[in-house]
Structure formats: C-alpha cells, structure tokens
Amino acid sequence: MATMRSTYHSGHGGETYGRGRQAPLRNTELCRFFQVGRCKRGGSCNFAHYQSELRPKPTLHRTKLCELFMSTGTCRFGASCNHAHGEQELRQAEAPAPDSQKRNAGVKTPAMVTVEPLFPDSPAPATGLVLADAVQDPMVQPLSWEAADAMSPDEIPVEGQLGRSDKLGKRCSNMAMKLPPSVDMRSNRVNVSLFLVDVNALNEPDGQIVVNAIFKLWWRDPRWREAMVYSMDRHCNATGCSDQDRIDLEQSIDSSLSSCFGQSYEAFVSSAKDLGQSLSEFLTVDEYIWTPIPVHLLLKTSANPRGITEFDPIVAMTVPATSDFEGLWVDNEKTFFDVTLSYDHFPFDTQLLELCIPFEYFTDPHFQTTLTGPFGSIFATDISRISTMWDGTSVISPVASKRFVESLERKGFDVNSIVVQKVQRSLATSSICIHISMTRRIGILLVRLFWPLSALLFIPFAGFFIPIDLVMPRVATGFLSFLSLQVFRTMAYALIPQHTSSLLWMDVTMFCLTVILFASVLENVLVQFLRSAVSSRSAHFLDKISRISFPSVAVLVLAVLFIMGWAQVDVAWLMTTMLCILCGWLVSCTCVMVTYLRSLHYRLIGVLIKQVSSRNFRYQKAAAMDQSELALIFQAFDTDGSGGVSAEKIIECMEARGLRFREIADEQHFKARLKQVCRSEALDLSEFCFRFTELFSYHHETPAPAELKAAPEEVEVAQEVGAAPEEVVWRAI
Incomplete structure (x- = not known):
C-alpha cells in the first residue's frame, strides 16, 4: 500500500482520502502502518486500526458510468456490466458512518494535527498521540515542567480532556513496559x-x-494511565456513560494508580505486574518494568x-x-x-x-x-x-x-x-x-610527618661537633640515624592509604633523606681516614665545611620538597630538581676538599709563617703538628728533592711565602737559631721532625705583663694551629 497523501478536502459529497479513496470505502481494510506502530494519521486515517472498526465494503454496482458504453454505445458485458449504461441507471453508494463520527456528529473535524508533547522538556512518546480539536484548544500548548507545576490539577491538560476519541487506543496497543x-x-x-x-x-x-x-x-x-483511560472509554462506549460517570471513573482511576504505585520498589514491581495483567489487552508486562x-x-x-x-x-x-x-x-x-x-x-x-x-x-x-x-x-x-x-x-x-x-x-x-x-x-x-x-589538612601533617622528618635529618649533624679522636661516638650517631630512617620510612609509607607503582612525593623525600644520611656517615669515615693518612688539619677542615654545608643543604632540600609538594609539581620534575641539588652539593664539597688537600703543604707553611712572624712568637710554643704534616712541610722545604733541608733553604722558602718580621732583632735571632740547630748541615726528614720544636721555638725570658696581650690576629693564628687561647702567650722554660 502506497503512503497516503496528507491532503484533506472538506465537504461531505466530495470527500477524497488519499489515492482517491472515497468515503464509502473508509475503514473497510486494516491499516498496515498501524500494525507496526507507524501510523501518524490517527483519527484521519482512512483504514481501520482495530477489527472492531472494520466495516463491510459497500455495494458499488452501477455507481459509476461505463466509459466504454458511453464512448461507443455498446458494451461487451451487456447487462452483467457493473457500471451504469446511462445516467438513468446511476445509483448512490452509501455506507454507515463510523462510531467516532456518530459521537461527533455535527462537529466539523479540522485538519489533522500531530500534537507536540505536553512537556517539551520531557521526552516525547515513541508514537505520536493524535488528538482532535488540538488547534482550537488553548490548553494544548507546549508547557515546561515549571509551568505545569504552577498549575492546579484541574488546569493541567490530560489526554481525557483533549478531545479524546477511541483512536487513543492506537498508543495503548500492546505497549511493551x-x-x-x-x-x-x-x-x-x-x-x-x-x-x-x-x-x-x-x-x-x-x-x-x-x-x-x-x-x-x-x-x-503516561502509559499506565492512558491504558486505564482507554479501557474506561471502551467500557463507556459499550455501555453508554454520562459525563458525570466518566468523571467519577477517572477519579477512580487516579485513586487506584496512587494506591498501586505508592510503596517500595520491590512492591512497586509486583503491583505493576498485577496491574499489567488486568490491562494485558493494551500493555505487555514482562519480568522487567x-x-x-x-x-x-x-x-x-x-x-x-x-x-x-x-x-x-x-x-x-x-x-x-x-x-x-x-x-x-x-x-x-x-x-x-x-x-x-x-x-x-x-x-x-x-x-x-x-x-x-x-x-x-x-x-x-x-x-x-x-x-x-x-x-x-x-x-x-x-x-x-x-x-x-x-x-x-x-x-x-x-x-x-x-x-x-x-x-x-x-x-x-x-x-x-x-x-x-x-x-x-x-x-x-x-x-x-x-x-x-x-x-589534606596541614596541621595534622606537621605532627605526623614534618617534625619527625626534620628531627631525623638534623640528629646526625651533631656528630660533626664531636672531637675527631672520639671515633665511636661519631660513627654511632650516623648509624643510629640510619636505623631511625628505617623506622621513619615504615611509618611514612604506612600513612599512604594506597600503594602504587608510580613515583610518589614520599619516594623522592625518602631518597633525599637516604642520600644526606649516607653522606653524614661517609663524612665520619673520611674524617678518620684523613686524620690517619693525611693530616689532622685536613680532618678538621672537613668537619668545618660539613658543619655548614650539611645543615644548609638539608634546609634547602626540605624547603624545595615542601614548596614543590604544596604546589603539586609533577613528581618527575621534583625528582630531577632534587638530583640537581644533591649532586651539586656533593660535587661542590668534593671540589673544595680536593683543592684543600692539593694545597695542604703550602697551608701548613703558612701556619708556620704566621706563627714566626707574630709579635708574641718569642713567647709561644712551636705549632703542634703530626708526623704526616711535618712530612708535607719537609717536602715543601726540599725544593730540589735532595732529601735534606738546610737553614738557608728553610729561610728562602719561608721568605718566598711571605715571611716578614716586625722587628729586626727577632729576624736575626730566628735565622741564627735555625743555623745553630742545623749546624751547617742539611737535615733529613727524621732529623727535621725530631728538631722541629727547636727550629720553630723562640726561647726567651718571661715577658712583662704588658707584653702578654696578644693581638686578635695572633689569637686566630694560634687557634688555627690548634693551640688553646690561654696558650697564645707562653712562658719559655
């Protein structure tokens, strides 16, 4: 069946319905589109939507002139021809009006209108609802949910008030719930x-x-109510209900629906299935609703x-x-x-x-x-x-x-x-x-993480202030810090609710802590090595730079960790930054220490020069130096590598390094003292170490009280060589 045209010509005698179909043939065949839920013409459809709407086809015998007889004057069918052989044989074809036309007798049916959903914000039904008199009814205008909520129930347009006809049943035909x-x-x-x-x-x-x-x-x-309303319409059409009866029935429907669906979800599904059974002619209710x-x-x-x-x-x-x-x-x-x-x-x-x-x-x-x-x-x-x-x-x-x-x-x-x-x-x-x-709240983090972290990081630095000769206490502070690190590491990772394989801020922090604590233990080991293999002064110098560099880098690392963590910088960038800081720190300390060791013999000579040129040299003891330091000084004096040093070589080397006396008498006495000790012979290393105190001591009588006061720079020289402040002024034996 071809798709029907949407033209509609008013007039009773000359009505034409799609494909030239005459009014007497209306509802004489079932609508194939309606059977698959695709008919959009509703009450204007010329085909029946239900078996109850089917009418017998009217008798069309001799309702139209025979074209062959009218053109030639003869017809091969003769008297058995179904068409009239003259206007005197024409007859009027009539058919009973459909039920819907009987109910709406005397009402002019307007052009077919497909009504838009009452609530545009809500979804439209799967099949459009076609309602008569929709154009003339001001109630049938698209309403928002908000506008509908502001109306009273009597003002809200419902299907039963929109010129409802039994064509409403087209939407209630076996709806799958x-x-x-x-x-x-x-x-x-x-x-x-x-x-x-x-x-x-x-x-x-x-x-x-x-x-x-x-x-x-x-x-x-709306499907539940529509099915019940349509069931009521069919009942009223069969029994004849007054308007008041319809109103009472609709109120009964609303009351039934309220009581049916006002319960828990499980009970709702059970009641819906029971209701679907009573409306099985219109609804298809399965296990799932x-x-x-x-x-x-x-x-x-x-x-x-x-x-x-x-x-x-x-x-x-x-x-x-x-x-x-x-x-x-x-x-x-x-x-x-x-x-x-x-x-x-x-x-x-x-x-x-x-x-x-x-x-x-x-x-x-x-x-x-x-x-x-x-x-x-x-x-x-x-x-x-x-x-x-x-x-x-x-x-x-x-x-x-x-x-x-x-x-x-x-x-x-x-x-x-x-x-x-x-x-x-x-x-x-x-x-x-x-x-x-x-x-996460920062106050809790200060107690749980930041304070233990800071304390753990600074505890091993106390070992740098312990005297070098106390080996065990210095090493113990470092290893105890490592044990504390393991406890803190366990506690810190226990704070993380979920463990992951990705790099975390906590991983970077533990890495930095491990590097700094390992460096502190290594510093203690290096100090003991320098003290035994190089010189005590080099060990003291390493302690000195460690007391400054370790706390400084620890504060810097903690600050960068907390700032970048607070800013939630990508962890990969955080790790890169920490590597740069730690590597830069370690390389800098290494370079400073190597430079110091390479110039240690000159530094030791400088210590002697400061002592000898001091105003109070005649009252001071010789600078305390160990055997390794004396060996370095001897090598510096032995410029020609002969294995021996004379008084002239010592004086020449010290003057080249800046030896200057305040008084000529002191200079003459010092040179005479060197020549007297050396006895015009070159001293080898062992003799030099044995006679070092004699070489660089100035024996004199007890100075006057006014001469006992040392200059500030002399105090500094004495502290550098390891003498106590009270030894800056010394009474010779």
Missing part, C-alpha cells in the same frame, strides 16, 4: 535531586566513601551486585493526573560510592571525589538543587521534614549539609568545593556526578 516511553536515545527526562547529609566512613585504602544521602527522582510515564531508576540505586543483592544502597526506595505515582512518578531515598541508611584517589603528592594531595549516579541511554537526567516535585506531590519538598540529620546548608554548596563538611574535616581534609555536573560518559550514557575537591 520493559521499554521506556520513548526509545530514542536520551529522550526520557528525569529530574534528579541529591543531598549529602553525613560521611559515615572514608575508606581510602579501598577507594570508597560511605555517606548518608537523600535522593529523589521525578519522571513521567522500565523506570529511570539506575540499578546502582537499588538494593544490593546477589541479583543486583551493582547496588550501592542498603535500602529500597519509595516509588509512587504522586500526581496521577499528569502521570508523575517519584522515587525517594532517605538518609537513614548507608550509600556507598567508589572513588578514585591519587597519592602522587601525598601528603600534599588534593583529592577529587566523584560521587556519580549513572543513567541508562534511554534517560536524560537533569539535576535540581531542591526537592521540588510536581504540583500536588505527596512527598515533602522541605528537606528538614525528610531528614533526621540535616543541620542546615553548608556555605560551600547547597547540596551538602554542615555535618557533611565537618565530618570530612574531622577525617583530616579541608573541603575546597562541591560541584554538581552532568557528565556525558559516551554517546549513549550520562551520569549525574557530585565533584568534591578536598585537601
């Missing part, structure tokens, strides 16, 4: 309200937050392992006149949400919790920040009347209570923001998500 009202993707609107009341638990290791929350869903599904309620919001059982709640919702058709359903979850039970947590910057982590409710691809969720429902809803819209724990709206978000924010703060987090978003997961699915941004 396992499918949504509209099978178009994301076309069935549902209003979603979600309020966070309290935090029952925050299980970071398992990535789960348990909350007490209030949910409310509001959607429309469609609602926009996600399976996640249903009770978690073995049959529904994806459930996140511990209770069933209350599902009710709150306003039967507009087919409004509502589902309500109160906050007296727990709701579980799986969240994804990141600990790359722990303990400076900012967590973003996503509390999402996924909806199937038939549903178009819209979030609302209130519990507002349809006009006439039996559910309370005041959250304080529903919740027993709600203590007021927080200043951060209207969807979270003060109790909820305070609970997160007690668990060690500062809540930054709470934002509700509609997330389009894919072309077919979407979710309503509450994004909670929160930062």
Whole structure:
C-alpha cells in the first residue's frame, strides 16, 4: 500500500482520502502502518486500526458510468456490466458512518494535527498521540515542567480532556513496559535531586566513601494511565456513560494508580505486574518494568551486585493526573560510592571525589538543587521534614549539609568545593556526578610527618661537633640515624592509604633523606681516614665545611620538597630538581676538599709563617703538628728533592711565602737559631721532625705583663694551629 497523501478536502459529497479513496470505502481494510506502530494519521486515517472498526465494503454496482458504453454505445458485458449504461441507471453508494463520527456528529473535524508533547522538556512518546480539536484548544500548548507545576490539577491538560476519541487506543496497543516511553536515545527526562547529609566512613585504602544521602527522582510515564483511560472509554462506549460517570471513573482511576504505585520498589514491581495483567489487552508486562531508576540505586543483592544502597526506595505515582512518578531515598541508611584517589603528592594531595549516579541511554537526567516535585506531590519538598540529620546548608554548596563538611574535616581534609555536573560518559550514557575537591589538612601533617622528618635529618649533624679522636661516638650517631630512617620510612609509607607503582612525593623525600644520611656517615669515615693518612688539619677542615654545608643543604632540600609538594609539581620534575641539588652539593664539597688537600703543604707553611712572624712568637710554643704534616712541610722545604733541608733553604722558602718580621732583632735571632740547630748541615726528614720544636721555638725570658696581650690576629693564628687561647702567650722554660 502506497503512503497516503496528507491532503484533506472538506465537504461531505466530495470527500477524497488519499489515492482517491472515497468515503464509502473508509475503514473497510486494516491499516498496515498501524500494525507496526507507524501510523501518524490517527483519527484521519482512512483504514481501520482495530477489527472492531472494520466495516463491510459497500455495494458499488452501477455507481459509476461505463466509459466504454458511453464512448461507443455498446458494451461487451451487456447487462452483467457493473457500471451504469446511462445516467438513468446511476445509483448512490452509501455506507454507515463510523462510531467516532456518530459521537461527533455535527462537529466539523479540522485538519489533522500531530500534537507536540505536553512537556517539551520531557521526552516525547515513541508514537505520536493524535488528538482532535488540538488547534482550537488553548490548553494544548507546549508547557515546561515549571509551568505545569504552577498549575492546579484541574488546569493541567490530560489526554481525557483533549478531545479524546477511541483512536487513543492506537498508543495503548500492546505497549511493551520493559521499554521506556520513548526509545530514542536520551529522550526520557528525569529530574534528579541529591543531598549529602553525613560521611559515615572514608575508606581510602579501598577507594570508597560511605555517606548518608537523600535522593529523589521525578519522571513521567503516561502509559499506565492512558491504558486505564482507554479501557474506561471502551467500557463507556459499550455501555453508554454520562459525563458525570466518566468523571467519577477517572477519579477512580487516579485513586487506584496512587494506591498501586505508592510503596517500595520491590512492591512497586509486583503491583505493576498485577496491574499489567488486568490491562494485558493494551500493555505487555514482562519480568522487567522500565523506570529511570539506575540499578546502582537499588538494593544490593546477589541479583543486583551493582547496588550501592542498603535500602529500597519509595516509588509512587504522586500526581496521577499528569502521570508523575517519584522515587525517594532517605538518609537513614548507608550509600556507598567508589572513588578514585591519587597519592602522587601525598601528603600534599588534593583529592577529587566523584560521587556519580549513572543513567541508562534511554534517560536524560537533569539535576535540581531542591526537592521540588510536581504540583500536588505527596512527598515533602522541605528537606528538614525528610531528614533526621540535616543541620542546615553548608556555605560551600547547597547540596551538602554542615555535618557533611565537618565530618570530612574531622577525617583530616579541608573541603575546597562541591560541584554538581552532568557528565556525558559516551554517546549513549550520562551520569549525574557530585565533584568534591578536598585537601589534606596541614596541621595534622606537621605532627605526623614534618617534625619527625626534620628531627631525623638534623640528629646526625651533631656528630660533626664531636672531637675527631672520639671515633665511636661519631660513627654511632650516623648509624643510629640510619636505623631511625628505617623506622621513619615504615611509618611514612604506612600513612599512604594506597600503594602504587608510580613515583610518589614520599619516594623522592625518602631518597633525599637516604642520600644526606649516607653522606653524614661517609663524612665520619673520611674524617678518620684523613686524620690517619693525611693530616689532622685536613680532618678538621672537613668537619668545618660539613658543619655548614650539611645543615644548609638539608634546609634547602626540605624547603624545595615542601614548596614543590604544596604546589603539586609533577613528581618527575621534583625528582630531577632534587638530583640537581644533591649532586651539586656533593660535587661542590668534593671540589673544595680536593683543592684543600692539593694545597695542604703550602697551608701548613703558612701556619708556620704566621706563627714566626707574630709579635708574641718569642713567647709561644712551636705549632703542634703530626708526623704526616711535618712530612708535607719537609717536602715543601726540599725544593730540589735532595732529601735534606738546610737553614738557608728553610729561610728562602719561608721568605718566598711571605715571611716578614716586625722587628729586626727577632729576624736575626730566628735565622741564627735555625743555623745553630742545623749546624751547617742539611737535615733529613727524621732529623727535621725530631728538631722541629727547636727550629720553630723562640726561647726567651718571661715577658712583662704588658707584653702578654696578644693581638686578635695572633689569637686566630694560634687557634688555627690548634693551640688553646690561654696558650697564645707562653712562658719559655
């Protein structure tokens, strides 16, 4: 059958219906489009939609002139021809009017109009509802949900008030209730309200937050009421109902629907199946009955392992006149949400919790920040009347209570923001998500991490102030620090709720701690090696630079770690920065120490020159030096490598290095003393070491009290050579 044209010519005698089909042939055949749910003409369709509408075909014998007889004057069929052989044989073809025309007798039928959905924000039905007199009826204008809510139930247009005819039954023909009202993707609107009341638990290791929350869903599904209304229409058409009878029956329908759907979800499904059985002529009810309620919001059982709640919702058709359903979850039970947590910057982590409710691809969720429902809803819209724990709206978000924010703060987090978003997961699915941004509280971190970390880092530096000859106490401080590091490492990683294979801020911190503590132990070992193999002064010099460099680099490392961690800089960049700082520090210390050792013999000669040229040289002891240092000084004096040094070589070398006397008498006495000790012979290394005290001592009588005061620079020289301040002035034997 070809597609029917949409032309419509008014007039009773000359009505033409698609393909030139005359009015007498109306409803004499079944509509094949209606059988597959694709007929869009409704009451204007010229074909019958039900067996009850079928009419017998009228007798068309001799209702039209025979073209052959009129053109030639003869007809081969003769008297058996079905067409008239003259105007005197023409007869009028008549057929009884359809039931719908009988009911609307005397009413001029307007052109066919496909009515738009009453609520444009809500999804359109799968098959368009064709209603008569829609153009003339001002009630049938597209309404928003908000506009419909502001109207009283008597003002809201419903199918029974929109010039309803029994053609309404075309939508009620075997509707499959396992499918949504509209099978178009994301076309069935549902209003979603979600309020966070309290935090029952925050299980970071398992990535789960348990909350007490209030949910409310509001959607429309007119199919149940339409089926009952159409059943009533058929009953009234068969028995003849008055207008008052129809009103009473519709009120009875609304009352039945309210009582049927006002219960828990499990009971709702059971009642819906029972109702579907009574309307089996119009509805097809299987085990599954469609609602926009996600399976996640249903009770978690073995049959529904994806459930996140511990209770069933209350599902009710709150306003039967507009087919409004509502589902309500109160906050007296727990709701579980799986969240994804990141600990790359722990303990400076900012967590973003996503509390999402996924909806199937038939549903178009819209979030609302209130519990507002349809006009006439039996559910309370005041959250304080529903919740027993709600203590007021927080200043951060209207969807979270003060109790909820305070609970997160007690668990060690500062809540930054709470934002509700509609997330389009894919072309077919979407979710309503509450994004909670929160930062770990710094006060707790100071007690749990920062103070132990700082104490552990600075304890081994105390060994640098212990005298060099106390070997065991110095080494013990370093190794005890390593043992403390292992304890701290265990404690620090235990603070991280989830372990991951990726590089963490804590990994970089432990690496820096290990390097610095290992360097402190190595410094103690090097000090003992330098003391025994090189000189005591080199060991003292290493201690001196360690007392400055170790605390400085420790403070720098801690500052950079905390600043970059707080700024949540990428951990790879943090590790690179720490490597640069530590390598630069170690290389610098190594270069300084190597430079010092290479010039140590000249430094030792400089110490002697300062002592000899001092004003109080005649009253001082010879500088205390060990055998290795004396050997270095001997090598510096033995410029020609002969293995012996004379008084002339010593004087020449010291004058080349800047020896200058304050008084000529001291210079003459010093040179005479050297020549006297050397006895005009070159001293070898052993003799030089044996006679060192004699070479660089100036024996004199006890000085006058006014001469005992040493100059500041002389005190510095004495301290450098290892003499105590009271030894700066010495009485010769």
